[in-house]
Amino acid sequence: MPHRTDSSWYTAVSGCVRRGLDSTAFALLLGMRERDVPFSGFALASLVTACERRGWEEGAACGVAIHALTHRAGLMGNVYIGTALLHLYGSRGLVSDAQQLFWEMPDQNVVSWTALMVALSSNSYLEEALAAYRRMRREGVPCNANAFATVVSLCGSLEDEAAGLQVAAHVVLSGLQGLVSLANLLITMFGNLGRVQDAERLFDRMEERDRISWNAMISMYSHEGACSKCFMLLSDMRRHGGVRPDVTTLCSLVSVCASLDHLAPGSGIHSLCNRSGLNSSVLVGNALVNMYSAAGRMDEAESLFWTMSRRDVISWNTMISSYVQNGSCVEALQTLGLLLQTDEGPPNHMTFSSALGACSSPEALMDGRTVHAMVLQWNLQNNLLIGNSLLTMYSKCNSMEDAERVFQSMPCCDVVSCNVLIGGYSTLEDATNAMCVFFWMRGAEIKPNYITVINLQGSCKSSHDLHSYGMPLHAYITQTGLLSNEYITNSLITMYATCGDLESSSDVFCRIKNKSVISWNAIIAANVLHGHGEEALKLFIDLQHAGNKLDRFCLAECLSSSASLASLDEGMQLHGLRVKCGLDHDSHVVNAAMDMYGKCGKMDDMLKMLPDPASQPTQCWNTLIPGYARYGYLKEAEDTFKHMVSIGRKPDYVTFVALLSACSHAGLVDKGINYYNSMASTCGVPPEIKHCVCIVDLLGRLGQFVEAEKFIEEMPVLPNDLIWRSLLSSSRTYKNLDIGRKAAKNLLELDPFDDSAYVLLSNLYATNARWVDVDKLRSHMKTI
Structure with missing residues (x-):
């Protein structure tokens, strides 16, 4: 053009951006600078859009440069540029830059506030995004449909019921609840909040519904496990709504059928997928693989997986996870190996998290270390889920040194990380190290939950553990108000009983105001553990008088008490209750009854079962x-x-x-x-x-x-009190003072409060007519 006006430059820049000629658009920008053509908000906003199509670093750098040009041109008040830059910074994860830009803008309107909320929420700053909405409301900025759509989705993701209901009220007051798109988002939010009736009321009042409306309701029922309601809604959708199911509909229906009980309707949906031509969708294929594996039909899951026309990394993750859940750990690791040989998507954190689940037993430790090496190779070790999965794997393999190394190397930990490590030490009955992790997490201001406390209680296995850790832990539970938690209180009953203090166990039980069957089970099991079979059976009668329904654990424990008493009559009466309680085929009860008959010498009756x-x-x-x-x-x-x-x-x-x-x-x-x-x-x-x-x-x-x-020295595990107590008991039989003293010394080092150690050593001295030593030992016991 012989005479280019400012407007022609602006039109040329935006036209190039629309056609994807980004390099030409940026060349025109340089031409504008050389000819001193004033910048316009329209042109610069177009160029920000071009930045979003570039690589991560290049796009961010271009955005920062345009931001600087905007400053120099005095265009920071232009809402189009500001909003475009906010979207760019949000898409690149530059949250602090987005916030700084927002507050630099002289006038913030609903568009810029919405862009800020999107930038925050898309980078997992959900609470900050909700705070931005509240500030926007306080400053009197009226919301539009886009702003409400953003914050409604936000409340659903946060599962913040109070905020969600408040925002829903704001939508109604604004008169926008009639918008189908906004109503659909509200239904999804109510579903995430578990407010099914609110979602149903809103759906019933909608004058107009689209496919997304029906899908939102079906998805909500699917998450609630309401299989029959899902299929009723599908029928209404097709018959009255005139809407055909799509991929989203079918995925929700397949998901709700992911159990053996609902496999028949799930197979029907599979047929519908085939008839509708949607079986080629990778999303539908993944959902079907998961459905068949959840029902234990691994043959169908495998066949479907290998015949899928297209697979992605989620398909492979689903198959690996399915093998793990069905106990086919070797096949899970083989599938991981096959994935690494394909071009169907690189493995991600979910891939390795599932694969590590296949290595969660001591004999699979080497496989676990191999998968760990792959994690390092793919540079995924800093992912929190991967870190927690590695902790779980090493803890279940009883390799706590490896677990500690992973824990120390994690850039951030959460309560799950600490619980896994404490649980690992609890399994090994290592109360000292379990409590060390507990003290560390309190110092790191990670709030313990009920799982933390239950794992700590489970680590206490001796009177020494009880005095050193269990009782202080009980005090902490009381101080923090955790005694109201039924699981923690019942675990206290078990902890005291396991550590030899049945009296305190009974005291905790008596203080429970509303005793559930789980509480009764705990105190009955405590008495069985201490050989108080008659008391256990009395408690069983009290349980029935209190109106509690028997469960499999209670009946099994009472059968165990009959076994410990070799009381055949009571055992047979209890066994007779199994039919009345609908537990005649329960493997837990059958096994306890077999044990009872065996201990009562009734081998024929045991074999009949x-x-x-x-x-x-x-x-x-x-x-x-x-x-x-x-x-x-x-x-x-x-x-x-x-x-x-x-x-x-x-x-x-x-x-x-x-x-x-x-x-x-x-x-x-x-x-x-x-x-x-x-x-x-x-x-x-x-x-x-x-x-x-x-x-x-x-x-x-x-x-x-x-x-x-020699055997004790070469044992693959550290000797505990049972080892030394057995050796001390045997030494008395053979009057072996040397061995007996060594065993007693080691036993008392493990637990200085172990009365049985002193009694066994005293008996050994008496057997050897060492009466002076007997008197000294008894005098010493009085001082403890």
Whole structure:
């Protein structure tokens, strides 16, 4: 053009941006500067849009440059430029720059406030975005539909009921509730807040509905697990609304059918997907894979996964997670390996989090370390979910040193991180380290929750733990008002009982005003643990008089109390209740009844209760083996073990405890050692402390103290009080003062308040006619 006006420059810049000719648009900007053409808000706002299409760093740098030009041109009051820059900064995660820009703007209107809220909420600053809305209201800026849409979605994400209801009232006062798009968002928000009736009322009052309206309601019912309502709404949608289901509709319907109970309607939806041609959608395919796996139909899930026309990383994540949830850990790791060989999307934090779930047992530690190495290779170690998954994996593998290293390397931790670490130490009965993590989290101002406290209580296993940690923890619970939490109170009952203080356990129970069946179960189990079977049965009668409904745990505990008393009459009466309570096929109750009959010497009755061998859970086999061994039927116990293995049942930790105990009672050293050595190599069960106790008891019973000491030194786990108590008890039988004193010394180092250690040592002295030592020991006990 021979004569270019300012307007022609502006039109050329915006036209190039609209056509995607961003480089030309920026070249025109340079031409404007060289010819001193004044900048306009229209042109600069267009160029900010072009910045959003560039790479992360380049786009941000261009935006900052345009921001500076806007300052120099005196155009900061232009709402178009300001809003465009706010969107750019938000999309690049430059939240502080977005906030600074907003407050630089001389006039903030509803458009700029909305842009600020979007920038904050899209970067997970949800509370700050809600605060911005409240300030906008205080400053009298009227809201439009876009602003309300942003804040309604925000309240749903925050699950902030008070704020959500307040915003809903603001929408009604503004007269905008009739907008279909806004009503749809309100339905979704009410669903997220669990206010189903409010969503239903709004939906029923809508004069006009679109597909999103129907999908919002179906999605809400899906999240609530209301399968029948989902299908009723689908029928209404097609018959009265004249709306055909789309991918979103089908995904919600498939999700609500993700259980064995609802598999039949889920299969019907699968057929609908095929008929409608939507089965090619990767979203629908992923939902169907998840549905079949959740119902335990892994064959269908696998077939569907491999025949999907297109897969993304979510498809692979779903398949890996499905294998883990169905106990197919080897297949989960193999699937991860196949993903790494495809171009169907790089693995993400969800991929490795699911894969780490396949490595959550001691025998899978090496696999877990391999996945950890992959996490480092993909530079995902700083992700909080990955960090917590690594902590969980190492804790379940009993590798607490690795767990500590991960914990120390995490850039940020939350209450889940601390709970996992405390739970790991609790599993290993390491109250000292569990409390160290608790003290650290309080110093880091991470607020403990009820799971934290329950894990800490579970770590206390001795009178020493009780005095050092359990009682101070009880005081903390009282001071912080956590005694009102039923789970914590019931866990206190168990903690005191486990640590040997049944009196305090009963005191906690008596102070509970509204006792649930879980509270009764806890105190009954506490009495069973202490061998007070008669008291446990009395409590069972009191439970029934109090009007509580029996559950599987209560009935199983009472059957255990009958077993401990070898009280066949009471046991048979309790067993008869199982039919009345609808628990006649419950595996927990069946196993407890088998144990009761076995301990009462009624082997025929125990065998009658056995399910078909092909369907017997491992727990039944673990009851049958010690049942035989208890009455000297070692051959039958061994034959049962061999039969169990031959039909493909995998022995576990408890199985080998039963076998080793049988060998100990029979005095079969060689056989016991052979079983111990074959645990890990043949069956993949790593030896744990109870297995080691059985071997020490076996060697001690035969007076083989040299071998016992050597075994203790070479044990794969640290010796605990059970090891030393067994050795101390055996030393009395053989009048071995040297071994007895060593065992007592180690036992008292673990727990200086252990009365049984002093009693056993005193008995050892008496057996050896060391009466002076007996008197000294009794005098010392009085000073403790």
